[in-house]
Amino acid sequence: MRGFHANILWRLFLINSAGNDRILDGFGLFHALIPMYKRWSRGGERLEETAGRHMGYFNANPLMASYVVGAVVDMEEKRMMSGDFPLKRIDRLKNTLSAVLTARGDFFFGVLMIPLGLTIGAIFAIYSSIIGPLIFLALYNFFHMRVRIGGYFAGLRFDEVGWVESVESFFKGERVLGCLGAFASGVFSALVLFKAYSGGGPKVAGWGIASVVLFLALRRKLSLMGSVLIVFVSIVVFLLFR
Amino acid sequence: MNPLIAVSVLGGVLAVESRSSIALMISQPICAGWIMGSVLGEAADGFMAGALFQMMFLGMVTLRGGRKPDLVLGGVTASCLYVMARLELGGDPAAGGIALVCSLLFGLAVAVFGDLYYSRWERKTWRLSRLALKFVARGDVWMGEVLFASTLLFHFLFGFVVLCGIIYSGHHMISFLIETVNADVGSPELLFSLIPFIGIASLVKLHFVRSRVVWFCAGFLSVFVFFLSRG
Numbered sequence: 001m002r003g004f005h006a007n008i009l010w011r012l013f014l015i016n017s018a019g020n021d022r023i024l025d026g027f028g029l030f031h032a033l034i035p036m037y038k039r040w041s042r043g044g045e046r047l048e049e050t051a052g053r054h055m056g057y058f059n060a061n062p063l064m065a066s067y068v069v070g071a072v073v074d075m076e077e078k079r080m081m082s083g084d085f086p087l088k089r090i091d092r093l094k095n096t097l098s099a100v101l102t103a104r105g106d107f108f109f110g111v112l113m114i115p116l117g118l119t120i121g122a123i124f125a126i127y128s129s130i131i132g133p134l135i136f137l138a139l140y141n142f143f144h145m146r147v148r149i150g151g152y153f154a155g156l157r158f159d160e161v162g163w164v165e166s167v168e169s170f171f172k173g174e175r176v177l178g179c180l181g182a183f184a185s186g187v188f189s190a191l192v193l194f195k196a197y198s199g200g201g202p203k204v205a206g207w208g209i210a211s212v213v214l215f216l217a218l219r220r221k222l223s224l225m226g227s228v229l230i231v232f233v234s235i236v237v238f239l240l241f242r
Numbered sequence: 243m244n245p246l247i248a249v250s251v252l253g254g255v256l257a258v259e260s261r262s263s264i265a266l267m268i269s270q271p272i273c274a275g276w277i278m279g280s281v282l283g284e285a286a287d288g289f290m291a292g293a294l295f296q297m298m299f300l301g302m303v304t305l306r307g308g309r310k311p312d313l314v315l316g317g318v319t320a321s322c323l324y325v326m327a328r329l330e331l332g333g334d335p336a337a338g339g340i341a342l343v344c345s346l347l348f349g350l351a352v353a354v355f356g357d358l359y360y361s362r363w364e365r366k367t368w369r370l371s372r373l374a375l376k377f378v379a380r381g382d383v384w385m386g387e388v389l390f391a392s393t394l395l396f397h398f399l400f401g402f403v404v405l406c407g408i409i410y411s412g413h414h415m416i417s418f419l420i421e422t423v424n425a426d427v428g429s430p431e432l433l434f435s436l437i438p439f440i441g442i443a444s445l446v447k448l449h450f451v452r453s454r455v456v457w458f459c460a461g462f463l464s465v466f467v468f469f470l471s472r473g
Contacts, residue, residue, distance in 0.1 A: 018390055028390075037383060048381065051375070118270065144267075209439070216443055231443070
């Protein structure tokens with residue numbers, strides 16, 4: 001049994017590998033559930049039926065997908081045991097869970113955790129220290145592994161009382177992380193300003209502030225990449241003609 | 243092993259780490275730059291270029307469905323080119339500044355190319371899943387696994403080939419530029435003072451919302467108070 005779960009767990013780490021515009025991570029979900037198909041095809045159900053049901057549209061944050069996969073395995077197991085577990089319920093719960101958890105996961109990791117960690121890394125990088133990136137890796141992977149591995153096993157207990165609370169507990173520190181991220185960003189901004197002023201004088205610091213304003217103005221109309229490129233070129237031009 | 247092949251293989255592995263959602267974040271430019279620098283024998287220079295590249299995209303939010311530049315390959319390109327240029331040029335600060343600017347520009351170009359290429363790839367990959375389903379319908383799960391594994395191989399090869407090509411040609415182009423163009427953008431340290439402002443701008447955009455702006459200002463002011471109190 002332990003081997004069965006380990007086999008699904010390592011596949012969860014690759015779930016986004018075949019991501020595409022049409023079925024998003026459907027192929028990844030199929031791949032993650034292969035141990036389940038193999039197990040139950042031996043139990044009598046036609047393998048292609050089970051596999052076909054899970055190779056459709058699947059939109060989940062790659063990290064939060066662990067909860068969904070755990071829940072799917074749990075529900076499929078119950079269906080195999082009792083035989084009267086409705087298929088529609090599995091599909092409905094899979095879609096609902098992935099939609100809700102993706103929204104929460106994208107915000108938690110994409111908007112709060114990764115920018116916070118990278119800002120800490122950047123603060124130390126200003127002083128050429130590798131400690132910041134190490135803090136980033138430790139902080140991020142603490143939450144990452146909790147979701148990836150813990151999330152799968154939490155998903156297996158999907159029908160138990162208190163499941164929602166256990167998922168909610170993961171996001172408990174969301175507000176604190178947001179505030180920490182903003183605080184770290186403020187610290188980073190001030191340190192960069194000081195460094196520019198002490199290293200290049202008021203002219204360099206002034207151009208830096210002008211770059212911030214230019215970037216924010218450009219972002220109203222242009223993509224991130226376009227804005228970064230233009231501001232980068234403007235900085236190089238300033239340095240060439242300073 | 244040839245350093246070019248070594249960094250390209252490592253870059254391919256980091257591309258797999260990033261694209262397959264293993265997501266340990268070691269492929270982020272700030273970490274990958276240090277790794278690449280270590281492989282090439284100048285960890286500090288690799289870290290500097292990687293960190294600068296990362297700082298340009300510090301407040302970037304990557305939500306599903308949105309297009310995002312290929313920061314991994316871009317960061318690896320920038321750090322490798324910078325380290326190789328520094329090893330060739332020695333300690334000349336003016337040449338170092340130009341080398342850093344060129345390396346970052348190459349990195350940005352690779353990031354754009356990766357984004358464009360993968361947006362095309364993501365439009366086509368669903369055909370693989372359709373093919374896998376056909377095999378599974380015939381009871382051949384193993385072929386489904388092979389098709390899925392082929393996507394990992396694709397990510398690796400894409401990273402490997404792009405890095406091999408761009409580092410080889412970029413390295414020679416940077417050397418040629420430094421020898422022929424007589425331009426001075428200052429030392430790499432001066433660039434390190436200015437480019438992080440791009441990161442500040444994206445962080446301002448991210449955190450200037452009602453619930454967090456106070457904390458941003460608190461962080462900013464606390465550094466001012468700290469430096470003022472130290473005179």
